[in-house]
Amino acid sequence: MNETLIITQDEVRELLPMTDCIEAVRRAMIAYSTGEAVQPLRDVLWLPDRRGALGSMPAYMAPSAAMGTKVISIFPANTNTPYDAHQGVVLLFETEFGRLLAIVDATEMTAVRTAAASAVATDALARSDTTVLAILGTGAQAVSHLEAIPLVRDITQIRIWGRDRAKAEHVAAQAPRPATVAPTVADAVDGADVICTVTAATAPILTGDLVTPGAHINAVGSATPTAREVDTATIVGSRVFTDSMESALAEAGDLVIPLTEGAIDADHIIGEVGAVLAGRIPGRRSTDDITLFESLGIGVEDVAATRLVYDRAVARGAGTPIAIAGTSAP
Secondary structure, three states: OOEEEEEOHHHHHHHOOHHHHHHHHHHHHHHHHOOOEEOOOOEEEEOOOOOOEEEEEEEEEHHHOEEEEEEEEEOHHHHHOOOOOEEEEEEEEEOOOOOEEEEEEHHHHHHHHHHHHHHHHHHHHOOOOOOEEEEEOOOHHHHHHHHHHHHOOOOOEEEEEOOOHHHHHHHHOOOOOOEEEOOOHHHHHOOOOEEEEOOOOOOOOEOHHHOOOOOEEEEOOOOOOOOOOEOHHHHHOOEEEEOOHHHHHHHOHHHHHHHHHOOOOHHHEEEEHHHHHOOOOOOOOOOOOOEEEEOOOOHHHHHHHHHHHHHHHHHHOOOEEEEOOOOOOO
16 A cells, blocks of 8 residues: 655654754755756745745755655744744655655754754854854744754854843753853844844844854845845855855845845855855855855755655654555556
8 A cells, every 4th residue: 555654743853853954954955056956946825915925845856766845834923823933744755656755744844954954054164163153033943053053063152132032031041052142133143153043034133244254144034035134234245155046046035135236246146055065166265254154945955854754754663654545546
């Protein structure tokens, strides 16, 4: 019988440790930038009042012998409700017969693989002597980035900033080592070696005058062409990298807005982190470079991480098998 595994949020958490997801995402980034993975731009359906959207992110990963799509709702205002801002599933298919292998929770998958992508970029671009981490934001991505970044750099100091101090304190309490809550963005990023912007902001919270030379920035929260977390001066002053050039030029407000302003041209974006990892383009050139990773969150990362979860679920007898049509009638 053709069976499909249902893998829940709790099971994803158990089957996808951050360290392993970082390696899966690293391989996915390289595969994408070297032509071993394929994905179109994500398709986004907005509700008429723009309260929320439904996104679809299909992708194919040759090294994983898998294809899939993440279908996810995005409701930014959920930060004040019991529900996550991102909810949905990843549908994983094999590529010999097109069988649906698994239906996997996307909330936990998104939280882990997004932070893993920032960790991969940080490892590729940040200074080797990085010790100070600043997190701007207090949602699920703040917590996952607190876990991910110290896995690739020897972080000794962590600062958290958020508009709601109580939420910032809650995030700080989950840090892997002592963390302080900063009263302002300026206090959080002063002298910081790595800055992660993981907010739902639609206007810049990070300005170029606040960034210390030599810093690395992971710009994560904004993924639409009209919203941004970092200002034009930050982009102009940085060596900019991304996970997908096509996605960045179409979807990233952090970049689209400065492009529209004429402050930069497309050549200002150096290229993809996967190309840096593959040795095709240079990353950081000096200790004073400010590097910036514009994270869009791409489908090949989801497929690579989901394939890892599925294989582990099969090996461990995890997940719930269900029968879905797909076998030819006799």
